[in-house]
Amino acid sequence: MSGVMLNWKQAYASKITTVEQAIKLIPRGRRILIGSGAAEPHELVEGLVECGGHLADNDIVHLMTLGPAPYVQPGMEHRFRHTAFFIGHNVRAAVAEGRADFMPVFLSEIPALIRSRRVRIDVAMVQVSPPDRHGYVSLGVSVDIVRAAVEAADLILAEVNPKTPRTHGDSFIHLDRIDALVPVDYGLPELPSKPADEVSTEIARHVASLIPNGATLQLGIGKIPDAVLAALSNHKDLGVHSEMFSDGVMNLVEAGVITGRKKTLLPGKVVTSFLMGSRKLYEWVDDNPVVEMRPSNFTNDPFNVARNEGMVAVNSALAVDLTGQVAADTLMGNFFSGIGGQVDFIRGAARSHGGKPIIALPSTAKGASRILPVLEEGAGVVTSRGDVRYVVTEFGVADLWGKNIRQRTLALIEIAHPDFRAELLNAAKARRYVFADQITSENLYPWEETRTTQLRTGQTVELRPARLSDEEALQDLFYRLSDDSTYRRFMAYKNVHPHSEMQKLVDSDYEHNMALLATRSDGSEEQILAMARYDVDPGTRLADIAFVVQDEWQGHGLGTLLMRRMSEIAQARGVSGFTADVLDSNKPMLMVFHKSGLHVRSETEDSTRHLTLLFDALDKEDKSRVRSG
Known part of the structure; x- marks a missing residue:
């Protein structure tokens, strides 16, 4: 046993290198995957630009990153072409200006695309924890599509960061799989929670009313998910099966609200694929057996989601039309975010016994209604009208399941902002969605x-x-x-x-x-x-x-x-x-x-x-x- 331990330690020492030397290992014209979210290897990413003068026509792909994304800056076009599975703020302008590409795909399917090499990954740049005594490192707070990438890539470059937590589940890889190790020591990027405003608080109150004790939850990151979690403080025995989460889940676990006792898939476990939040969150998940990091092909698989009885999936939208179509990845004709896991969880929750798929959004944005007669030209339908069940705004809940277009129209107008209800009703009458003498109310529902x-x-x-x-x-x-x-x-x-x-x-x-x-x-x-x-x-x-x-x-x-x-x-x-x-x-x-x-x-x-x-x-x-x- 001591000989085996000595062998991996020798191998570890032999793979230690600098950013510059690691980047030189990348061939021209190869596709590079960058680790996601808070596990993005920032020094290696900076090295692509600073030390990658030899590179040309390298395609860079990733799920979502938090760094500055120097590879999409003007002037980098001859060296890098960028493809985003999900568009964050750091690459949105590049996609809109045609300097980067967007690949619309269900998050649950990306690992299969990578493993089958339909989406070929030649180089994986990731961040890992220091090795344990058996020579295994952890992918930390981002397993999602990175797990498939480190299995399929020909070249793996890894930053070894003592600040990266060792997470349980399917996050471990042996040093044998890694070609170059770059020691770093910096804190993971933090995503501070924003205080809930009045609108988010009201939306959260309505969403919480739909969540029974013992439900299993999927929530994203942002003001509305944070507000929903805060509104669940009096619930009991909740569970979590979610592609991502932040500090709100940790707080409810510590408060005894989230126990996972009623979960029918991996009871007692908080299942996720990636995390973004505070340093406290990263410290909390370190060597915490309650949290199971699973790849996206497991966590987001609608059939696995459906195995959780009482699954409640809460997702956001940019707009909803009067028939129930949900636009979530485009804004004013431009690609804004991506499909992500919304459809995976909406369909999984719908198949779950007692499940509830929920779309939650503010009724207005910048003085305009987000409930529309028809979606704007160029808007992409992420969740179809056939998949939608509950739509929630600060003005209430519209239950659309099994409802015809007239019924849906009335229910959605009722949760629109009162200033736009008459306009929406007139538009619905023009489209023959409702009776010609249909009335509406601009009064707030009590x-x-x-x-x-x-x-x-x-x-x-x-x-x-x-x-x-x-x-x-x-x-x-x-x-x-x-x-x-x-x-x-x-x-x-x-x-x-x-x-x-x-x-x-x-x-x-x-x-x-x-x-x-x-x-x-x-x-x-x-x-x-x-x-x-x-x-x-x-x-x-x-x-x-x-x-x-x-x-x-x-x-x-x-x-x-x-x-x-x-x-x-x-x-x-x-x-x-x-x-x-x-x-x-x-x-x-x-x-x-x-x-x-x-x-x-x-x-x-x-x-x-x-x-x-x-x-x-x-x-x-x-x-x-x-x-x-």
């Missing part, structure tokens, strides 16, 4: 009024304000009503419930009128169980109120819950009380009003009771009882 509660049977229901996109579900409720229930609601026999009437029932300004729904989800589609609506008379400040409950849900206490909640909402908005017309034979509804705790004044005309319920008639003790139920 998410804060949503409540989850239990019926006396123990079943959980959600009470929330109605939206225009609830029209068809409400229509379904009315068509399911018995003739008797329909008569009690409308005081007439009514067997048709057209769009023109239904959209008025779900249209609210949330101030002078309010429609409140009781809903329940069976894990897929939300069902409306009951509805209450009030409309305020501006002269008297009294609100006329009416209720409807599905036949099979009558007698479960839904009317009482809705009455209690509507009383709270109305009083908070300065409403003086309620009025209602109820058939004398509608004993259950009369009971709801009389049990409300409000003072009820009743007048009877023919077979109809005219009820008036005043909030001001209550003393403080009574008001407290109404609020608490």
Whole structure:
């Protein structure tokens, strides 16, 4: 054993060289892969320009780098041609000006392209940790496509940096594979977290509401992912299977929120391909068996992603059109970033049992809407309208799965910025996406009024304000009503419930009128169980109120819950009380009003009771009882 150890130590010593000597080993006309992200070998990269005077027509490829990228500067064209799998800020101008190329490809497929030599890698320039006592070095914080490159390349040049953490998983290579070693000693580039702004915080709140305890997460790096992680501090037993992550994941692991106990693929492990963050993060992953660094062909493989039950993938976009198409790699006709892992994880999460693929984006950018009637000319569709399920902005969540174009259009307009909703609706009408008489609302949806509660049977229901996109579900409720229930609601026999009437029932300004729904989800589609609506008379400040409950849900206490909640909402908005017309034979509804705790004044005309319920008639003790139920 000592002889083997001595042999690798001798080999290690024999491979130590300088940047200049290492660069001289690179032949002309060969393709060079540069290590990714925070593991970019900066001194070797600088050496390409400073010491590579002999080079000509060398193609440089990489996933994403953080350094200055001197090889794409003007004047380097005769020596280097650059191809990016993902366009970062350091090469964006070169790609836009035609001095560099962009290769659109799913991140999960790049290792196979490299191994098959369809994308030939002749030289791999990487950064590694010092060797262990067995002669193995670690690729540190970037395994992604680098693993395939060091297996396929003819020449491997490596910086040996004591600041590179030794990471677990599939990050180790033996010194035998490396041709030249350049000792360096510098800190890895850090990517500081940016404080969340109000928009990111609201987006994160909506995304967090979609994430159940025990879910496995994929998130990127940036303000929105950081804000989402911060919003998950009260969740339990979350897991991570993500192509990359930053400090937010570390913080939740240390807080006991991320445990991986519920993961169905590599339980207990935080699985990723590359990391970017603070020095604390790099120190945390050093020799940390909880973190598994896996190559992109494993981590991003949609079939592996789907093996995680309850997989929630959160990805960003530059724009979304009203049909659900997602543009994520082009901006104003120019290539901006790349496909990356978005489609890998969107499709993997969609295949996961209980999975949720989510696209999250601010509703505007530089004063323009990011939800568009159609994508701009030159915009690239990264995620198709068939792949999209949830779209989230600071104004809410649009659930598009299984929805037709009209339904998608209404849902997306509802989460667009209010300043652009009328414009989007007019554009949708011009394209015949929606009814010609379709209305829209520029009012902010009052998410804060949503409540989850239990019926006396123990079943959980959600009470929330109605939206225009609830029209068809409400229509379904009315068509399911018995003739008797329909008569009690409308005081007439009514067997048709057209769009023109239904959209008025779900249209609210949330101030002078309010429609409140009781809903329940069976894990897929939300069902409306009951509805209450009030409309305020501006002269008297009294609100006329009416209720409807599905036949099979009558007698479960839904009317009482809705009455209690509507009383709270109305009083908070300065409403003086309620009025209602109820058939004398509608004993259950009369009971709801009389049990409300409000003072009820009743007048009877023919077979109809005219009820008036005043909030001001209550003393403080009574008001407290109404609020608490």
